[in-house]
Amino acid sequence: MTITIKDIANKANVSITTVSRVLNNKKGGIGDETRKRILKIIEELDYSPDSIARSMKTKKTKSIGLIIPDIRNPYFPELVRGVEEVANKCKYNVLLYNTDGNKNKELESLRLIKENKVDGIIFTSSNPGTFNENNKYFIEKDSPIIFIDREPEIESYSGLFLNNEKAGYIATKHLIDLNHKNIGCITGPKQIQNSQQRLTGYKKALNDAGVDVNEDIILNGDYQMQGGYEAAKRLIENKAVTAIFALNDLMAFGVYKAAQEFDVQIPKELSVVGFDNLSFNELLTPKLTTIDQNVSNMGKVAAKLLLKKLGSGGGMQNKSIYLDPKLIIRESTTFYKIASSSFKLRRSKNFEKTSNI
Structure with a gap:
């Protein structure tokens, strides 16, 4: 009853x-x-x-929708945790939608969120065209939205982002300062803006140092460990680089796996820089040098921005905040000395051995 x-x-x-x-x-x-x-x-x-009956009277559900592309990526649980911490303190529930980076799932998530009448949305998209000028009005008039980590392709929006170009620059400059010239880069998916911005910073650092950009050692990745592993294998097999800049930590873990397979010592024979400063980076041996963007704090700030927008009745002027990155130097990078011929030979032998499997 x-x-x-x-x-x-x-x-x-x-x-x-x-x-x-x-x-x-x-x-x-x-x-x-x-x-x-x-x-x-x-x-x-x-x-x-009855929260539904109450929401019909107040037109508020005390809930926010959080759309992320990949819950398996350790970056996003840290982000979710930050959002939830602030939301729960303010008596808001968080409805989580995982899209697997699929555009159709992103559109479906936006539809479901609209049906559930959430008060606001925090959105990380893998597909810039998902949120566009055509659907912007119909979504934002009911649910103000804050973008985080990845920028949309619309004229006016509120969001919280890292200065990714600067991050790519300081990561690459660190390796250049350690006498590396052949610095491989494993990018994220081409359609994701933050990947392109990090790549732009990488190229700018090389140009500023007078080092030629070698497109042959810039390989496409997918922000997954397997993608980092496959790309690193190619770079190591071809004896093309002395350092690798992976545009997120998961791909850097893949670099570690490839180096171990080829018996390449990090950092003595290969320096590695990652990106994100995930919580378990220090468990790696050697500990990973990486770009820190304080993911949990980004989630907190994004939630505060959304709640502030809700407090203004959604009428707060659109604006975006860009955070400065920080390079965390640990043990995976070192000064480059010319590799011995025995090291080159050993890599060639390992390549032959791997190719015969």
Whole structure:
């Protein structure tokens, strides 16, 4: 049997309005004894207010939608945690949608969010065209939106992003300062803007140092460990590089795996820089040098931006915040000395051995 507010009012011998005032913690007009009696009956009947009915009156659901591309990537659970921490403190629920980076799933997530009438949205997209000028009005008029990590291809929006070009620059400059010239780069997916921005920073650092950009050692990755592993194998097999800049930490883990297979020592024979500073980086041996963007804090700031926008009735002017990256130097990079011929020969032998498997 479903308990209603009318049942409580009848049992307490008060009006429905009085019970409603108690449930909503309204002060005045109700004696202490009456309030205590109503609260005791609510507890005895194990009554829970109908959030859907309440939202119909207030037009607020106290919930936000969070759309991410890949829950398996350790970057995103840290982001989710940051969003939830702020949202929960403000009594908001977080509805999580995982899209696997699929455009159709992103569109479906936006549709479901609109149906569920969430108060606002935080969105990380893998497909720049998903959110466009055509659907912007119909979504934002009901649910203000904050973009995070990846920028959309629309004219005006609010979001929180890292200065990815600067990050790519300082990561590459670190390797150049360590006397590396042949620096391989494993990119993220071509359609993701932050990957292109990091690549731009990589190329700019080389140009500023007077080092030619070698397109042959810039390989496409997918922000997954396997993609980093496959690309690193090619770079190591071809004896083409002394250092690798992987545009996220997961791909850097793949570089470690490839180096181990080819018996290449990090950093003595191959320096490696990652990107994200995931929480378990320090568990690697050697510990990974990487770009820190404080992912959990990004989630917190994005949630605060959205709640501020909701507090303004969604009318707050669109603006984006760009955070500065920080290079965390650990043990996976070192000064480059010309490799011995025995090292080159060993890599060739390992290549032959791997090719025969």
